[in-house]
Amino acid sequence: MFITERHRPSELLHMEAMFSRSKLDDKNHNQLENLRRGYEGECIYDNIFNEVGHDNSYIYRDVYLNIEDSTTQYDSLIVTEEGVVVNEIKNFSGTYTVSDDSWAKGNFELPDDPFAQLRRAIGKMRRLSLSSDLQFKVSGKLIFPNEECTLIIADELLKQNIIIRSNLRRYLARFKNNFSISSGFAREICEVITEHIVVNPYFKSAVDFDDVRHGIYCSECGGFEVDSERFHFRCSSCGSYETKETHFVRAISDYKYLFGKLPMTTNRMMEFTNYKFSKRSVQRLLAKYCDREGIYKSTSYKFKYYDFEDAMSKQPRNIRYKDRID
Numbered sequence: 324m325f326i327t328e329r330h331r332p333s334e335l336l337h338m339e340a341m342f343s344r345s346k347l348d349d350k351n352h353n354q355l356e357n358l359r360r361g362y363e364g365e366c367i368y369d370n371i372f373n374e375v376g377h378d379n380s381y382i383y384r385d386v387y388l389n390i391e392d393s394t395t396q397y398d399s400l401i402v403t404e405e406g407v408v409v410n411e412i413k414n415f416s417g418t419y420t421v422s423d424d425s426w427a428k429g430n431f432e433l434p435d436d437p438f439a440q441l442r443r444a445i446g447k448m449r450r451l452s453l454s455s456d457l458q459f460k461v462s463g464k465l466i467f468p469n470e471e472c473t474l475i476i477a478d479e480l481l482k483q484n485i486i487i488r489s490n491l492r493r494y495l496a497r498f499k500n501n502f503s504i505s506s507g508f509a510r511e512i513c514e515v516i517t518e519h520i521v522v523n524p525y526f527k528s529a530v531d532f533d534d535v536r537h538g539i540y541c542s543e544c545g546g547f548e549v550d551s552e553r554f555h556f557r558c559s560s561c562g563s564y565e566t567k568e569t570h571f572v573r574a575i576s577d578y579k580y581l582f583g584k585l586p587m588t589t590n591r592m593m594e595f596t597n598y599k600f601s602k603r604s605v606q607r608l609l610a611k612y613c614d615r616e617g618i619y620k621s622t623s624y625k626f627k628y629y630d631f632e633d634a635m636s637k638q639p640r641n642i643r644y645k646d647r648i649d
């Protein structure tokens with residue numbers, strides 16, 4: 324059973340909003356591509372896990388745990404009656420030569436050693452086990468979900484820590500076939516893990532309000548020129564329609580991931596959407612999608628949802644973003 328949802332990471336949402344509203348340099352562009360690739364790999368893993376079924380284990384996805392005053396991110400934690408299995412997901416593509424302490428793609432040596440990363444993540448989880456009364460077992464694997472990934476590894480021992488795509492289905496099915504959660508021990512482990520979940524403390528990226536382009540943009544082609552119709556904006560470049568509400572929710576989501584702690588107010592959202600919405604509409608939509616904070620003159624808003632996709636997935640069909648007029 325999936326215990327937590329998987330969302331696009333905050334860093335990815337920040338970079339995607341930057342990509343839509345500014346010109347990224349090569350370095351940022353590479354970072355965006357890496358973040359996208361990482362998230363895609365995690366989605367492949369989730370899909371395969373869904374296909375094989377996960378009734379006999381509890382799975383935490385993309386969680387940050389504070390253990391002994393430091394925070395560790397986990398792509399996936401599988402909790403069974405035996406303990407916790409850490410899965411670090413690496414969406415690598417291409418051919419890598421792997422030895423004990425180095426990973427190389429051709430002549431390029433990777434700056435981070437995935438084995439070291441896995442060891443740290445397992446070590447932290449062991450500390451959690453020791454500090455709880457449960458003393459559960461902890462192990463882990465590196466997961467390579469990409470079909471286009473080839474790993475050249477001479478050391479047989481190292482291979483045991485790795486699951487490649489062709490073995491992934493069988494590996495994940497084992498949790499369903501070999502375990503049950505009837506004794507309640509897994510549940511107790513989950514209580515310990517859940518107590519230690521914190522929000523991502525590493526995400527601090529923010530840009531100035533005027534450093535990005537204001538306005539609304541087409542989700543198909545990225546163009547900022549749109550024609551206003553009654554309930555929709557029509558893109559002047561590619562002709563696609565999206566509801567006005569959808570555009571506004573995307574702007575709220577961009578705002579959340581672009582400007583850090585800058586309070587979201589009615590006036591600022593009017594400016595951010597380049598006055599494409601009336602004050603009344605802005606107030607109505609902020610009230611619908613956000614929680615109010617502060618009183619009267621200092622009222623600001625906080626997005627109720629994780630991101631745009633999350634907000635859209637929870638709305639009734641008639642305002643969904645891909646709806647067309649005709």
Ligand SMILES: [Zn+2]
Nearest residue numbers: 541544558561
């Ligand atoms: Zn367009």
